Amino acid sequence: MMKKLQVFPVLCLSIVSFGQIPNLPNIQAPTPSGLGNYSNPNYGSPMNSRSPQRNYAPSMPSSYQKNSNSVQQHNMYESQSRSRNDALMREIDRDIAEVQQMQFRSWVENGRNMPYDLPSLSGKAGTKAYYDAFNKLSGIDSENYSLADVNFTVENAFYDNKQDVTKFKAGIQKTAKQLLQKMKERKQDTESNVSKNLMLFEYFSKDMKLGGTTHKAFEYDFEDYLGQKDYSKMFVSKLLKTGAGQCHSMPLLYLILAEAMGTEAYLSLAPNHSFIRFVDDEGKLRNIELTSGMFTADNSLLESGYIKSEALQNKIYLENLSKKELLAMSYFDLARGYAQKFGYDEFVGKVIDKALELYPNGVAPNMEKGNVDQERLRSALKRLGINPDDRRDLQRAGYFPKANELLKELNEQFDKVDELGYAEMPSYAYESWLKSLKTEKNKQESEALAQKILLYQLQKQKEKQEAVKQKKKESEKSKEKVQYFPIDPKHL
Numbered sequence: 001m002m003k004k005l006q007v008f009p010v011l012c013l014s015i016v017s018f019g020q021i022p023n024l025p026n027i028q029a030p031t032p033s034g035l036g037n038y039s040n041p042n043y044g045s046p047m048n049s050r051s052p053q054r055n056y057a058p059s060m061p062s063s064y065q066k067n068s069n070s071v072q073q074h075n076m077y078e079s080q081s082r083s084r085n086d087a088l089m090r091e092i093d094r095d096i097a098e099v100q101q102m103q104f105r106s107w108v109e110n111g112r113n114m115p116y117d118l119p120s121l122s123g124k125a126g127t128k129a130y131y132d133a134f135n136k137l138s139g140i141d142s143e144n145y146s147l148a149d150v151n152f153t154v155e156n157a158f159y160d161n162k163q164d165v166t167k168f169k170a171g172i173q174k175t176a177k178q179l180l181q182k183m184k185e186r187k188q189d190t191e192s193n194v195s196k197n198l199m200l201f202e203y204f205s206k207d208m209k210l211g212g213t214t215h216k217a218f219e220y221d222f223e224d225y226l227g228q229k230d231y232s233k234m235f236v237s238k239l240l241k242t243g244a245g246q247c248h249s250m251p252l253l254y255l256i257l258a259e260a261m262g263t264e265a266y267l268s269l270a271p272n273h274s275f276i277r278f279v280d281d282e283g284k285l286r287n288i289e290l291t292s293g294m295f296t297a298d299n300s301l302l303e304s305g306y307i308k309s310e311a312l313q314n315k316i317y318l319e320n321l322s323k324k325e326l327l328a329m330s331y332f333d334l335a336r337g338y339a340q341k342f343g344y345d346e347f348v349g350k351v352i353d354k355a356l357e358l359y360p361n362g363v364a365p366n367m368e369k370g371n372v373d374q375e376r377l378r379s380a381l382k383r384l385g386i387n388p389d390d391r392r393d394l395q396r397a398g399y400f401p402k403a404n405e406l407l408k409e410l411n412e413q414f415d416k417v418d419e420l421g422y423a424e425m426p427s428y429a430y431e432s433w434l435k436s437l438k439t440e441k442n443k444q445e446s447e448a449l450a451q452k453i454l455l456y457q458l459q460k461q462k463e464k465q466e467a468v469k470q471k472k473k474e475s476e477k478s479k480e481k482v483q484y485f486p487i488d489p490k491h492l
Contacts, residue, residue: 180196194279344376
């Protein structure tokens with residue numbers, strides 16, 4: 001299964017034309033103070049709890065007498081005290097405003113000069129294996145490569161390059177030879193693309209005797225099938241080890257075995273899903289749903305309700321992926337594995353850019369680019385002391401042109417994903433759709449279709465054999481020596 005992407009809710013703000021930083025006077029730096037966090041929108045108000053209280057007044061003399069002179073003297077004294085107090089408060093307010101202004105200017109200047117890239121995670125153990133994997137993938141021919149090698153490179157990076165490639169490839173070759181041998185035993189055409197795909201389909205969906213042992217049909221692993229707790233659940237190596245996988249690992253193993261058997265098959269995508277296609281002897285595309293072990297029609301995929309017309313127009317679903325596009329999905333897998341294991345940094349963006357270079361309309365790489373863009377913006381805002389989840393606080397990002405640019409890029413990327421026709425399919429809807437495939441009616445239709453393909457293939461095989469016999473017969477006839485009857489010279 002294609003990994004379901006975790007995209008944070010779109011920031012509660014459309015692209016805003018933020019105000020410019022005001023022209024502030026040049027002032028001397030204040031002495032350090034305990035005025036608090038200048039990134040707080042309520043910071044520095046003269047009326048806040050840190051400001052002196054305005055209702056201060058000195059206590060009255062104990063000898064105060066209630067007579068007109070005393071009252072007049074008292075009023076004069078109180079008026080003078082208030083004047084001095086008001087003057088003191090104005091001076092304090094000016095000092096506070098000056099400190100606030102200086103700190104504000106420093107905040108803006110530092111924020112504008114700080115780097116806006118995601119902090120590097122290269123110091124974490126294991127990241128080098130991913131850098132090596134990326135360099136290795138970047139050096140291959142995107143039109144001519146071994147999927148077995150590419151897939152192993154991606155998965156091995158997750159295991160810090162500790163897996164044995166020789167053992168992995170030997171296992172693949174062994175299974176491919178056993179399947180071809182099985183076909184020979186059944187007198188099936190080992191040169192037929194259809195015959196080899198039917199054999200692979202049977203290998204995945206049914207128990208069979210293979211190499212002296214019983215191979216059990218692969219099962220769908222419903223437990224943590226998105227790999228959120230254990231990302232290795234996505235891997236072909238895990239499928240081979242346990243006999244259980246999902247719609248990400250099963251199609252990949254199918255294609256790897258098809259490659260080893262010298263036959264053609266294709267990966268195709270649907271919402272949160274991938275499946276196999278091949279061309280039958282009638283020239284028709286046939287869908288193999290490995291999660292249920294059945295042949296399916298495009299209608300069964302459309303019935304999920306999450307394939308929009310825009311998605312079909314942009315060819316992001318129900319299309320055969322080219323070699324380039326399949327390689328792009330391997331780059332996507334590499335990026336997702338890194339993000340799952342370490343988190344997001346600019347390396348993820350670099351890998352996804354490579355995927356989009358090969359597959360510009362790929363919905364999964366485009367969504368992951370949105371994830372990178374969003375993580376970059378959120379990281380920058382937090383370093384500025386701005387809460388990205390607070391609509392009001394987010395307005396302060398307008399003081400920083402680079403932050404505004406990142407927000408614009410993020411919104412544009414989300415718009416692109418929407419324009420491609422993506423519709424989020426909740427996990428419960430996906431699970432319900434998967435289970436709906438296993439109805440008795442669908443099973444019967446699948447078996448009938450498989451039988452039809454097999455019979456047609458056998459007919460083609462018979463015709464091919466007859467053609468070979470006829471050609472051989474004609475060849476032998478043409479090789480017959482012409483008999484000559486020499487004439488006796490005496491009769492001449």
